[in-house]
Amino acid sequence: MIYGSIEAGGTKFVCSVADQELEIIERQSFPTTTPKETIGLVNGFFKEYAAELVGIGVGSFGPIDIHRDSPTYGYITSTPKLAWQNFDFVGTIKESFQVPIAWTTDVNAAAYGEYLFGNGSGLSSAVYYTIGTGIGGGAIFDGQFVEGFSHPEMGHMLIQPHPKDSFAGVCPYHGNCLEGVASGPAIEKRAGKKGQELDEEDAHWELIAYYLAQCAYNTTLMLSPDVIIFGGGVMKQRHVLNKVKTAFKQLLNDYVEVPDLDHYLVTPKLEDNAGTYGCLALAKEHQLHS
Template sequence: MLYGSIEAGGTKFVCAVGNEKLEILERVSFPTTTPEETMPQVIAFFNQYKDDLVAIGVGSFGPIDIRKTSDTYGYITSTPKLAWQNYNFLGAMKAAFDIPMAWTTDVNAAAYGEYAFGNGQGKSSVVYYTIGTGVGAGALQDGKFIEGFSHPEMGHMLVVPHKDDHFEGACPFHGNCLEGMAAGPAVEKRNGRKGQDIPQDDPFWEIEAEYIAQCAYNTTLMFSPEVIIFGGGVMKQRHMVEKVHAAFTRIMQGYVATPAIEEYIVTPALEDNAGTIGCLALAEKALKEA
């Protein structure tokens, strides 16, 4: 009995199969080009396991339609990736495999992975952010995603510009939102080089930490989660988490008594496996609920 995982990212698709213990048995990736090019590769990968495949979990770039009562449930909707606009992703998968499927955002999948097996394990309320090419977030309460008419877009919360930062923001919609000020493209546009090429002692990292700490502050006041997990390429800078801790403590000013800061604001225990394991766990859940 095998579970399938699809992390449909903006630059690549990562497909995997896992066993009943949700251990990854095989994983491959394909460039995200067009549905006509990418989806046949996805389907061909899972066709190898068709006899044993019992459910698939999909975490997709968005925006996507997550409302099960909607006529366009399972679609990628108003994405800037023109070839994927209004694409019936789940319908294409269902046409190839008549098995239960879970459908959510890519960052929700990573959040679920950390909730089930990572730094959110054993906690009832978990918020997960990925800070990379963009900023996305997923929130869980008692194992269920917090969402309404659509999935949250917490990566576009507005942040207050740092006093030493004169960058206007890279987001074409909001300028000084979290994504516009702190995502990878904003880091590169502001500094003329990628984050991994900026020394740890560069003053810029204090500015970056300030924006991530503002995010943690807003999240704390909105959700009071038991843990906030920051993943993504920017947070692979290992010195960042301590800087965020210091900035968060300064901004919060003791107003809310959170759990111990070292256990409250953390990076993913599963690292780059969070999304894949989350999709496998969501596939298992979909099978149980079918």
């Protein structure tokens, strides 16, 4: 038996297959272009494993429809990526592979990977944020995703602008929401260069840390999770996390007692593999219960 994983990101798709122990056998990535082109490459990747494939886990950029009783379940819905708007993702994959498909957001998948195998392992709850091209958040409590009428869109929470920041933000919907001011494109537009090109002491990092600290503050007071994990490309600048911890401590001002910050605000133990392992685990669980 082989399980499949599709991490459907706004920039690239990462496809993997693994054995029953979730040991990865092969992995490939493809640029996210049009559904016809990208899904064609995805199908080509899984084709040679079709005889043994028993389930696929998909973590997709969104927004997506997660409600099984909805006529558009399995669709990417109102995404800014025009070619993918109202695309029947699950239905299209099922045309080629008649196996159970677990369907969730890309950040939920990463959250699940970290919850099972990374910095959330052994804990009852975890919140995962990806800080990259966009900002998304996923929360897990006692093994269940926090969802209601839809999945959370925590990356678009409203935050207070830093007193030194007059940047209007890049979010086409909300301007200076969290994604609008702290995502990779926001850093580049504000600073005139990409985050990885900025010096550690560049003043822009004070702004980003302040916004991510507000994110952690809001999450702490709303959900009280056991751990908050910050992943994504922006967090690969290792110095950012320490700046976030400092700003978070100031914002919280000892209002509530939280776990030791070195274990409470962390980056992913699985690094870029969190989403892959989350999708594979979801594929296995979904197949076992189908």
